[in-house]
Amino acid sequence: MSELTNKEIDKKGCCDIIEINGLNKWYGDFHALKSIDLKVKEGEIIVVCGPSGSGKSTLIRCVNFLEKFQEGSIIVDGTELTDDVKKIRQIRSEVSMVFQHFNLFPHLNIIDNLTLAPIWVHNKTKQKAREKALQLLDRVGIKDQANKYPNQLSGGQQQRVAIARALCTSPKIMLFDEPTSALDPEMISEVLDVMVDLAKEGITMVCVTHEMGFAKKVADRIIFMDEGQIVEENDSDAFFDNPESDRLRLFLDQILSQ
Amino acid sequence: MAIYPLKETKSPPQSQIKAVVWLKENLFSSALNIALTFVALYLIYLLLPPILNWTIFNANFDLAADNQSCGREGACWAFINSNLKMFIYGFYPQEELWRVNTMFGIIVALVVFGSLIKESQYRAHYIIGSFLIYPVIAFFLLHGGLGLEVVETDKWGGLTLTVVVAAVGIVASFPLGILFALGRQSEMRIVKFISVIYIEFVRGVPLITILFMASVVLPLFFSAGMDFDKLLRALIGITLFQTAYIAEVIRGGLQAIPKGQYEAADASGLSFMQKTVLIILPQALKISIPNIVGSFIALFKDTTLVLIIGLFDMLAIVGAATSNSSWLGREAEGYVFVAMVIWVILYSMSRYSKKLETRFSTEHK
Ligand SMILES: Nc1ncnc2c1ncn2[C@@H]1O[C@H](COP(=O)(O)OP(=O)(O)OP(=O)(O)O)[C@@H](O)[C@H]1O
Numbered sequence A: 001m002s003e004l005t006n007k008e009i010d011k012k013g014c015c016d017i018i019e020i021n022g023l024n025k026w027y028g029d030f031h032a033l034k035s036i037d038l039k040v041k042e043g044e045i046i047v048v049c050g051p052s053g054s055g056k057s058t059l060i061r062c063v064n065f066l067e068k069f070q071e072g073s074i075i076v077d078g079t080e081l082t083d084d085v086k087k088i089r090q091i092r093s094e095v096s097m098v099f100q101h102f103n104l105f106p107h108l109n110i111i112d113n114l115t116l117a118p119i120w121v122h123n124k125t126k127q128k129a130r131e132k133a134l135q136l137l138d139r140v141g142i143k144d145q146a147n148k149y150p151n152q153l154s155g156g157q158q159q160r161v162a163i164a165r166a167l168c169t170s171p172k173i174m175l176f177d178e179p180t181s182a183l184d185p186e187m188i189s190e191v192l193d194v195m196v197d198l199a200k201e202g203i204t205m206v207c208v209t210h211e212m213g214f215a216k217k218v219a220d221r222i223i224f225m226d227e228g229q230i231v232e233e234n235d236s237d238a239f240f241d242n243p244e245s246d247r248l249r250l251f252l253d254q255i256l257s258q
Numbered sequence B: 001m002a003i004y005p006l007k008e009t010k011s012p013p014q015s016q017i018k019a020v021v022w023l024k025e026n027l028f029s030s031a032l033n034i035a036l037t038f039v040a041l042y043l044i045y046l047l048l049p050p051i052l053n054w055t056i057f058n059a060n061f062d063l064a065a066d067n068q069s070c071g072r073e074g075a076c077w078a079f080i081n082s083n084l085k086m087f088i089y090g091f092y093p094q095e096e097l098w099r100v101n102t103m104f105g106i107i108v109a110l111v112v113f114g115s116l117i118k119e120s121q122y123r124a125h126y127i128i129g130s131f132l133i134y135p136v137i138a139f140f141l142l143h144g145g146l147g148l149e150v151v152e153t154d155k156w157g158g159l160t161l162t163v164v165v166a167a168v169g170i171v172a173s174f175p176l177g178i179l180f181a182l183g184r185q186s187e188m189r190i191v192k193f194i195s196v197i198y199i200e201f202v203r204g205v206p207l208i209t210i211l212f213m214a215s216v217v218l219p220l221f222f223s224a225g226m227d228f229d230k231l232l233r234a235l236i237g238i239t240l241f242q243t244a245y246i247a248e249v250i251r252g253g254l255q256a257i258p259k260g261q262y263e264a265a266d267a268s269g270l271s272f273m274q275k276t277v278l279i280i281l282p283q284a285l286k287i288s289i290p291n292i293v294g295s296f297i298a299l300f301k302d303t304t305l306v307l308i309i310g311l312f313d314m315l316a317i318v319g320a321a322t323s324n325s326s327w328l329g330r331e332a333e334g335y336v337f338v339a340m341v342i343w344v345i346l347y348s349m350s351r352y353s354k355k356l357e358t359r360f361s362t363e364h365k
């Protein structure tokens, strides 16, 4: 598939990199995910939205096994997720995650935050990891902060560092869990800009967000979840113009009227 | 539209003299406070003169004096002077004292060198290396062997013994405490169960009991012919004791680490060991520093209990020195001296921990 030169073909034509079949998840007695089926193609940009508590985070956290699930299967890049620690680590080394609250390591400076996984998980040399880290920091526009500590940066800067950290291991898939919802309004766009850039590069992205402008601009498909299930899924134009279910219509009314 | 000119910066009004303000706020702020202040002043008036008289004004500072010529109305500091060696070295043979001095000398050198290479990238290696190698060297110097004359542990005593017991207790209990703290958090039932039982059992028992058990019960597990060193027994008991406390302190630190840190570490594919050593422990230990040091200070004080199972730490030396017929009845001088020495050591420890704390909190939170 890497021979494919045209990204458009790549997106539409090729193989599923994430395959979720009949996924069910319970927290105790609470049925958090109900028979989820979802296939994501290589290079696809998926946006997941839905009301609070609908299971969006739970769903994407199952993909890198931060959450265990009881029924169904998830296959990531040909490897099926099981309890096998080795397989889990292998998948995690190909899947990066960006969190709502950044979760940078506060005891390490920015550059060490970025080089940690490349050095310890991907066996890169310090030198190589550092070069790549600086390159990525440059790309997200904060190269000059490399030696600071996370708590010395603004929220927007921290989230950009977190994105750079996620990219440092050259992942095939990026998961975002509401990356902008903990940010002050004036910092949201600096993070979204970085994500739009990323989307253009053909990396597979699954992004939980309520930023509908962003979704319209970059998403190949948008998924609407409510009460633990996928209620509606469509390409981004149809999603906004012709919502079919009442629940989605209500949700869009609420979120777009803000 | 209105435009306002920039205002000048002024210093705050200084209507009262600082000392007066301080007195008012701290000593005379309420009726109860005023009463307490006067009670405290009265107590000082009662206690201070006799203390000063005994330690200084009526004391005999003639270091060559003996018990008779010293007199009884004040302290006789010649007692400390003539027993100083015993206070520091216990009954360690005269001609081998250089070994103890070398041991203390090396530790000072290690610390000084360590503070010189603060910026070096090898600092961590240096510190860990020192912790691994120094105990071996120290044991070799104190105990002997390999050409050095062997000095049995029943000759060790005084400040040397106090420091040895405290240092071994601290250094050995630290890694063990980390293990038990992690064990108590473990998802493996058995590991968690054993850790909880151990920690709760030890914390429910006074150190004296553990020392007695170590000195009486431990030998029962070994064949009768085998001589099981008395000091070693005490060290094992103290380490077991301290481990439980350190484990609890570190567990507190572990609990303060947000869930997001574990998740970020997991999500980047780190193994359990890597996550624990690189992400979780550094943060947990940093938070726990004040409590760890507090626990070490408590241990240092507790080491005086080893006199109960027949070891001659600094406190026990007072008894030994005053039972010598030429210094009968000079316990007070001895205890005051020992208290001073221990206070100086503990106060430095606590100052040092304050320094560490502020350094970490200004560097990064
Ligand atoms: N650890 C947990 N234990 C029990 N219930 C949980 C747990 N985590 C989530 N839940 C429940 O599962 C449901 C889905 O949670 P999830 O975090 O996936 O929602 P979400 O769609 O991401 O919502 P939000 O937009 O608020 O982040 C919620 O009802 C939540 O209360």
Ligand SMILES: [Mg+2]
Pocket: A056, A057, A058, A177, A178
């Ligand atoms: Mg969520």
